[in-house]
Amino acid sequence: MSAKGQDYYERLTDFMTEFVFPAERDYEEYRAKAGPDDHTVPPIVEDLKKAAKERGLWNLFLPAESGLSNLEYAPLAELTGWSMEIAPEVINCAAPDTGNMETLHLFGTEEQRKQWLEPLLAGEIRSAFAMTEPAVASSDARNIETTMLRDGDDYVINGRKWWITGVADPRCKILIVMGRTNPDAASHQQQSMILVPVDTPGVTVERSLPVFGWQDQHGHCEITFDGVRVPVANLLSEEGSGFAIAQARLGPGRIHHCMRAIGAAERALALMVDRVQKRIAFGKPLAEQGVVREAIAKSRNEIDQTRLLCHKAAWTIDQHGNKSREAQTLVAQIKAVAPQMACDVIDRAIQVHGGMGVCDDVPLARLYGWHRAMRLFDGPDEVHMRTIARAELGREKGPFALAAMQGIN
Template sequence: MPYEFSAEGRRVLESAQRFMDQHIYPSEGRYYEELEEVGPFGHPPVVDELKAKAAAEGLWNLFLPELEPGQPGTRLSNVDYAPISEQLGKVWFASEVFNCQPPDSGNIEILNQYATPAVKGRWLGPLLSGEIRSAYSMSEPDAASSDATNIDLRITRDGDHYVLDGRKWFSSGAKAQRCKLLVVMGRSNPDAPRHRQHSMLAVPLDTPGIEFGALPTVFGYQERGGHPEVIFREVRVPVDNLLGEEGGGFAIAQARLGPGRIHHCMRAIGVAERALELMITRSLRRRTFGSTLAHKGTIQQWIAESRINIDMARQYVLHAAHLMDTVGNKEAATEIGGIKVAIPEICFEVVDRAVQVHGAAGVTQFTPLAYMYAKMRTLRLADGPDEVHKMSIARREIRKHDPNFRLSGPSRG
């Protein structure tokens, strides 16, 4: 095995598993009851109760390996955090309880690395302590955002401010009661080289000129905080809110995606593990044609294939995490892209089998499977569609044999 979990990583994993058993799983029913009461943009009180318990046990900001002294969190490597992320994926709100939820986790990484001291002072502390939420505004309804260089929200310098004009959507969580900050990517210099045209800014959500537009659902589901369209009309923010350097937005976006894909994929494996558990439990309880479903050869084949595929998927992600820890995100780009393609597809198939074993109940709200199904299918689009990652992987492989290989046409790069 090329990687090894540290003693601290094993300790935190055991603590997280114990917390899940003692506090998270028993609170699922209460969470959904309270969510029904507060609505999709509200904040179920049980989450704050659980967050206080998790923070008291040191199970907090587990995803962030580099923290300044005094910042609350546990300094874990990508390899150490990966199996913890898997555990959190088994219950939808568990990541928030540990203050490891997207998109805040990725935004915290950006602010931690690229924000000015003033911006860090105002926003990073409240995010690290779980007091507020944030959203990531990158995708646009009028641009093929799978190619990030198409992003067209305009960022114009005007003295000591930047002015933002344009539309975003799928700014996940932006309508949440506690969302206070947007991390926004836009085009700041259309005449620069293709990958130097964009910048990122920290934009307070209450800045004049920001309003919400359409509110898309995802396969009919309205998630907490929504995925709203955000409209920017002459929105002015101080130049100090620039993240990194002007023209560095594309590079920051790419850097953000590396750890995020590890987290997404391991949470997806957690989803698949729970779906497999539900599949087996259902197969042992339901009888057809004289025996339980668990006695049927087809069901046994699905269970066996699911176990094999989940275990292979986990090893692939851990391999990618190990490379990120040892040689860096750039050198691990093929593996990071590879897991982003492979894992959602594998986990989607496991969930699909579980739905089939549950019959009609599997597509209703009476099991978590329908929501799992929607989430796993959506993950094949989040952070870039499968086809883009396959194209990038193929390009790197071809260049091992022909370093001068380039794609023809307007997409060359």
């Protein structure tokens, strides 16, 4: 790590140890009493946000705010993955706000940034990103059917979105909506993005969708847009730029998720190691069973391999930019690798915990549910594997490879 990165790492480690982990029980007790349909934030979160701000642990994800590179941020995001329901938000580094803040920072007008980016950076409001739709395969964004048609000084929006993270939270005030503004344009110039305040007439939150039966505090919602009118001034960038904005937004978001997934896997491994040293079966600790030792060794190998790939992707973004072909391929690689790795490690931890592993006495079941869902959101595994394969098939053979082929062909 750089000296700056090391300093942040030590301070964030202390903050997690002193404040975040002790707050988990308070958070869970509040959520249990509130019930699954209450999406208000537990008060402990706002208390922790104040403590994080006081310690300078705030907006670490955004280089323009923190001065940290992606590579410097990666170990910090990993730490927050140990307590994924609390830690990312209390340092203002939680999705989807991070992606939305990056989008507003890159593409927002001065007025848009003042109205929405500033309160997001201050942690005063939350936001959501409305792209996925129930009626089409949204992994191919060209399928998106929501229309955003110009009518005088307004755009009129009609459509249905779902799995829109964060909308159930009463603090969510703004949506970035992706829809079709020009169906006659080339396929990648038909879509645009526009800012829609949540309280705009015609915006209806139909329901919050559970993930494996669990309702997140912030919610993952289905929303209808019925004749929603917003001013032309709410458009991000220009008509037809939706795909370009999406790529700029999703690249960092994908790698941030992967950084946190490594932290979640580390916590699962720590729980596994603790469990097998204390539990006796067939006359000896589980830790002395060969199959258990193999599960631990595999988990350590996979976590460390994934971390190195994640850091390589972060370094490549720093060196060549998020839009470079090298960065896009590496982000696809890590997005395909990290969630699967986390699922595998968490599953092994569940197995050695037995019945405890599938209940809420330990966080493993919830960790597994989130990371299994992560294999779908921000692009399913298959889409990322397709990107990786296309890059490999299109790679020009170097002289070394050509020489090696001569003796075979």
